[in-house]
Amino acid sequence: MNTNWQKSFELMLESEGGFVNHPSDPGGITNLGVTKATWESWVGRKVDEAEMRGLTPEKVEPLYKERYWDAVRGDELPMGLDYLMFDFAVNAGAGRAIKTLQTAVGVTPDGGFGPITMAAVQAVDPVKLIERFSQAKEDFYRSLTTFSTFGKGWLNRVAHVKVKASAMLA
Secondary structure (H helix, E strand, O other): OOOOOOHHHHHHHHHHHHOEOOOOOOOOOOOOOHHHHHHHHOEEEEEOOHHEEEOOHHHHHHHHHHHHHOOOHHHHHHOOHHHHHHHHHHHHOOOHHHHHHHHOOOOOOOOOHHHHHHHHHHEEEEEHHHHHHHHHHHHHHHHOOOOOHHHHHHHHHHHHHHHHHHHHHO
């Protein structure tokens, strides 16, 4: 069992930052990377801005573990790739992260992370996989209509996560 969850969670929180409500962000009110809609879905009720501002790492950790880390099978992935996948799942959705991984390892990108995808992951050099995956993330961000507003931050995040993920391989 992989033990990289806590470090990956902490690094992701550094990238996400605190409370934001940018008018051009389709996610709307967000704190610690959790959008209002995601938090409402998690807690099963409507929430207000004050509750969103009050989110803490301890409150959001179970959500991140279940909906993102576990969804991309973080505990089963090599160190570094686990963080790379988790971080992208948080930013673009678990399904998008899995499809991006599948494309990077050369299997049909269907969003299902089964034995074929896992075997392909295990057959690829992790250094090359981090490179391919990071390039695919960059390509995805460049394709978004909000790239002109948020692109610089996204590309900085891709570069930062790539460096940290690569260092975890050692």
